[in-house]
Amino acid sequence: MSQKQSQNKHFQKVLDLCFHSDDFVSETVESLGNNQYYLNFYDSLVDLNTLNEHVIGPLQKHDVSTLDDLKRIISLKELTVVTTGDELEEGLNRGKVLIRFDHSTPYGLLVPIKNLENREVSIPEVEYSVIGPKEGLVEDLAINLNLIRKRLPVSTLCIKKMKVGSISQTEVAVLYLSDIANDENVNTMIQRIKDIDYDEISDSSYINQFIEDNSNSPFPQLIDTERPDRVAAQLIEGKVAVLVAGSPSAITAPTTLIEFFSAFEDYFIPWHLASAFRMIRLFAVLFSVFSTPLYVAVITYHTELIPQDLLATLILSRSIIPFPPIIEAIFLELTIELLREAGARLPTKVGQTIGIVGGIVIGTAAVEAGLTSNVLLIIVALAALASFTTPIYRIGNTIRLIRFPFLLMAQLWGLLGISLLGTFFLVHLITLKSIGRPYLEPIYPFRFKDLRDSFFRLPFKFQYDRPVALQTKKKKRFSKHESKKTADIDDHIH
Amino acid sequence: MTASNQQSYSHIAPFLVFFLVHSMQIGVGIFGFQRYIAMDAGYNAWIAVILVGGLLHIPIWMIYKMMMRDQGVTDIIELHRHYFGKWIGNLLSYGLLVYFLFMGITVLRTYVEVIQIWMFPTMMTWPVTLVILSIIVYAIYHGFRVVAGMAFLGVVLPFVLIFTAISPLEFANYHRFLPIEFVFKDQVSAMKTMTLSYIGFEALAFYFPFIQNPKQSQKWAHMGNGLTVLIYLMVTIVTFLFYSRLHLERVVYPTLSSWKVLELPFIERFEYIGIAFWLLVVVPNIMISLWTVSRGMKKLLRARQKHTLFFAAGTMFLFSISYQTRESIDNLNTYVSEAGFYIIFCYIPILFIVTSFIRRFKKNGQSEKDNSIHM
Numbered sequence: 001m002s003q004k005q006s007q008n009k010h011f012q013k014v015l016d017l018c019f020h021s022d023d024f025v026s027e028t029v030e031s032l033g034n035n036q037y038y039l040n041f042y043d044s045l046v047d048l049n050t051l052n053e054h055v056i057g058p059l060q061k062h063d064v065s066t067l068d069d070l071k072r073i074i075s076l077k078e079l080t081v082v083t084t085g086d087e088l089e090e091g092l093n094r095g096k097v098l099i100r101f102d103h104s105t106p107y108g109l110l111v112p113i114k115n116l117e118n119r120e121v122s123i124p125e126v127e128y129s130v131i132g133p134k135e136g137l138v139e140d141l142a143i144n145l146n147l148i149r150k151r152l153p154v155s156t157l158c159i160k161k162m163k164v165g166s167i168s169q170t171e172v173a174v175l176y177l178s179d180i181a182n183d184e185n186v187n188t189m190i191q192r193i194k195d196i197d198y199d200e201i202s203d204s205s206y207i208n209q210f211i212e213d214n215s216n217s218p219f220p221q222l223i224d225t226e227r228p229d230r231v232a233a234q235l236i237e238g239k240v241a242v243l244v245a246g247s248p249s250a251i252t253a254p255t256t257l258i259e260f261f262s263a264f265e266d267y268f269i270p271w272h273l274a275s276a277f278r279m280i281r282l283f284a285v286l287f288s289v290f291s292t293p294l295y296v297a298v299i300t301y302h303t304e305l306i307p308q309d310l311l312a313t314l315i316l317s318r319s320i321i322p323f324p325p326i327i328e329a330i331f332l333e334l335t336i337e338l339l340r341e342a343g344a345r346l347p348t349k350v351g352q353t354i355g356i357v358g359g360i361v362i363g364t365a366a367v368e369a370g371l372t373s374n375v376l377l378i379i380v381a382l383a384a385l386a387s388f389t390t391p392i393y394r395i396g397n398t399i400r401l402i403r404f405p406f407l408l409m410a411q412l413w414g415l416l417g418i419s420l421l422g423t424f425f426l427v428h429l430i431t432l433k434s435i436g437r438p439y440l441e442p443i444y445p446f447r448f449k450d451l452r453d454s455f456f457r458l459p460f461k462f463q464y465d466r467p468v469a470l471q472t473k474k475k476k477r478f479s480k481h482e483s484k485k486t487a488d489i490d491d492h493i494h
Numbered sequence: 495m496t497a498s499n500q501q502s503y504s505h506i507a508p509f510l511v512f513f514l515v516h517s518m519q520i521g522v523g524i525f526g527f528q529r530y531i532a533m534d535a536g537y538n539a540w541i542a543v544i545l546v547g548g549l550l551h552i553p554i555w556m557i558y559k560m561m562m563r564d565q566g567v568t569d570i571i572e573l574h575r576h577y578f579g580k581w582i583g584n585l586l587s588y589g590l591l592v593y594f595l596f597m598g599i600t601v602l603r604t605y606v607e608v609i610q611i612w613m614f615p616t617m618m619t620w621p622v623t624l625v626i627l628s629i630i631v632y633a634i635y636h637g638f639r640v641v642a643g644m645a646f647l648g649v650v651l652p653f654v655l656i657f658t659a660i661s662p663l664e665f666a667n668y669h670r671f672l673p674i675e676f677v678f679k680d681q682v683s684a685m686k687t688m689t690l691s692y693i694g695f696e697a698l699a700f701y702f703p704f705i706q707n708p709k710q711s712q713k714w715a716h717m718g719n720g721l722t723v724l725i726y727l728m729v730t731i732v733t734f735l736f737y738s739r740l741h742l743e744r745v746v747y748p749t750l751s752s753w754k755v756l757e758l759p760f761i762e763r764f765e766y767i768g769i770a771f772w773l774l775v776v777v778p779n780i781m782i783s784l785w786t787v788s789r790g791m792k793k794l795l796r797a798r799q800k801h802t803l804f805f806a807a808g809t810m811f812l813f814s815i816s817y818q819t820r821e822s823i824d825n826l827n828t829y830v831s832e833a834g835f836y837i838i839f840c841y842i843p844i845l846f847i848v849t850s851f852i853r854r855f856k857k858n859g860q861s862e863k864d865n866s867i868h869m
Contacts, residue, residue: 301613301614302613302763302766304762304763304766305761305762305763305766305767306760306761306762307757307759307760307761307762310760413614413617413622414613414614414770415613415766415767415769415770416609416613416614416622416769416770416773418770419770419771419773419774420622420625420626420629420773423629423773423774423777424629424632426644426647426774427629427632427633427636427640427644428632430633430636430639430640430643430644430647431633431636431640440643443647444643444646444647445507445643446507446509446646
């Protein structure tokens with residue numbers, strides 16, 4: 001009890017503390033009948049136009065002496081009477097104006113007149129799609145919630161808000177459909193967010209790192225997306241979404257490894273095309289991870305593996321290279337990483353130029369100087385290109401990283417090294433979980449039903465069940481029998 | 495709902511027994527068993543492959559029967575204790591654990607030997623052994639769910655290799671099979687040799703309590719064994735059609751040698767890929783053995799499995815690196831297969847019969863007692 005009292009700050013002390021800042025303003029408004037009102041607020045947080053129009057104007061015209069009367073003359077909503085220091089501090093820092101009748105009274109009326117700068121809703125840049133909605137989430141939580149709620153006009157869409165970060169007091173909203181989402185998933189999510197103990201939350205990726213099941217894993221275990229349509233679709237599937245104030249990306253969970261390779265655009269194009277593209281993406285990822293290590297392994301240890309004609313090409317391109325394949329490969333891989341990192345840090349326009357110039361010039365020069373073989377240059381460039389096909393940015397980083405241990409193992413033990421590390425990663429993937437649900441599903445635990453939206457995407461008429469992995473309350477999306485009724489040949493003529 | 499969910503996370507689905515049984519049976523034996531059975535029974539040895547596979551359904555059935563018969567007895571350690579008391583029962587359990595330990599050592603050491611023969615002749619034994627064991631320990635550390643997962647993937651992922659294994663049929667000589675004869679004595683010795691390739695499914699008696707619905711899983715166990723028979727039969731037939739009798743006797747690893755025949759536009763010498771990929775088959779095999787040993791020790795010693803796991807893995811490591819010559823590895827294989835043969839075809843049936851008698855005896859005693867009370 002005593003601890004709680006000490007935590008409760010004194011009303012006047014809070015005000016004194018606020019006066020240390022130069023943007024904390026104290027105004028006195030005098031009404032027609034010589035009645036005085038004392039206003040306190042941060043002018044950096046308050047919209048002065050509204051203040052003049054809705055607060056100062058009415059105050060000058062009316063004479064009131066009680067807070068209740070004051071409430072009546074100010075035509076704004078969410079007016080609250082504060083008596084504690086904590087409430088006052090929170091209110092003032094969220095852009096509210098304190099109105100009192102006397103300097104020294106430890107209570108007053110809080111009027112919300114906040115003026116927060118926001119970015120307009122714009123096109124999603126990371127998950128851009130040619131077809132489909134072009135709205136992207138922005139930094140403001142209220143706008144984001146608006147974007148999502150207008151796509152899900154049902155009262156079962158629950159939003160639980162909490163504050164995370166001892167200093168930043170960031171608002172975090174957990175979204176789920178209460179009649180669909182599994183309670184266990186929701187509770188795990190809420191509990192894990194509540195357990196976060198940190199002073200500042202800048203972005204949803206902070207939350208992401210705090211609530212991941214295994215934060216030492218290179219694999220992301222939660223999806224983050226900047227598309228409100230994707231969030232809405234995931235909620236309908238029975239997942240839980242997290243929105244963080246100040247972050248333009250939402251987190252959704254539970255997720256699976258396969259989901260990181262599904263672009264939301266896959267649902268906008270016909271199923272066969274979508275499936276083909278998804279397979280290409282998966283192949284691209286495998287190629288990206290394994291091509292350079294395989295090159296190193298084969299050229300270093302297993303030249304017998306390659307047929308003579310192909311071997312001749314390879315040897316020819318390598319004949320003047322003074323380095324062993326591993327040095328050559330690491331040199332090239334690092335060059336690509338450098339270009340990529342520089343491209344990400346530089347402003348867009350400069351970045352593109354540097355990328356092209358650097359890529360072409362360095363690549364060509366390296367081959368001409370005899371530092372690397374052009375076959376390897378092709379492989380490394382293709383691998384880099386392939387790693388960009390992932391629709392979720394986060395998994396691209398993983399692929400970028402895990403290529404290097406594979407390279408080293410390939411140098412150490414050739415094909416065996418690659419398979420050893422591959423086995424290790426398989427075990428690792430099996431151990432992973434996303435909010436307590438298996439990460440490698442539907443491969444293991446094997447769930448045949450969930451395969452229909454994994455490596456490929458079947459037509460919507462086959463997506464009649466929600467994913468088994470999510471253990472949703474409503475298993476069915478629609479009745480499968482209705483959808484399968486088709487007319488017989490020439491049925492319309494009796 | 496929550497209760498059943500929770501159970502499903504620590505237990506494994508019944509159909510996974512298919513993969514657990516199958517992955518434990520197929521290991522390194524498949525690289526070279528054809529030569530040994532051909533030495534015993536000539537090119538009629540394929541009959542032995544089917545016969546042993548068929549006979550194995552009996553011990554599988556017996557294990558299921560024994561595990562589901564009594565309440566509270568769900569694995570073989572409890573079974574031993576229940577029927578033979580603490581001392582004799584535990585002693586029998588320890589015997590089985592040693593057998594499983596050596597089964598793991600055999601697979602591990604033979605695989606490393608294959609690598610040393612085919613890929614890296616000068617490679618030292620211990621680094622690779624250590625790395626493989628570390629991966630296995632990492633998996634077991636995360637529980638049986640992961641072990642079962644690797645068993646599943648260890649069957650599904652390398653399954654593509656099946657199609658490459660039939661490539662030597664291009665050069666098949668179908669007359670090598672004829673005449674089909676059945677000489678009982680030869681077949682029995684071939685069957686005994688063949689057993690090594692089939693052992694391992696006995697681990698069923700240890701992971702039985704982890705199966706979610708044991709009764710449903712029985713058909714999967716039988717089917718797993720069925721798939722093993724099919725694969726061995728296929729490999730045997732392909733090998734017999736490809737090699738001549740005299741040629742086969744001079745090849746230590748016929749399966750690997752015949753992989754060389756496969757030629758793709760960009761790959762030759764497919765056995766390199768095959769051996770590297772085979773790690774996925776071998777790892778679950780050793781993993782289940784090691785899991786069995788660590789789990790058994792946990793129950794027998796009432797210790798933490800985290801400790802027994804490291805102890806068992808350390809023992810396995812030390813033993814595997816101590817076998818250095820071809821002869822010693824060959825002997826190890828022979829001893830383990832001999833032990834496996836007796837455990838599968840003698841110990842399990844005898845255990846089954848003895849426990850059935852004790853059970854009937856006890857029951858009679860109990861019902862008499864009941865009767866006397868009633869009277």
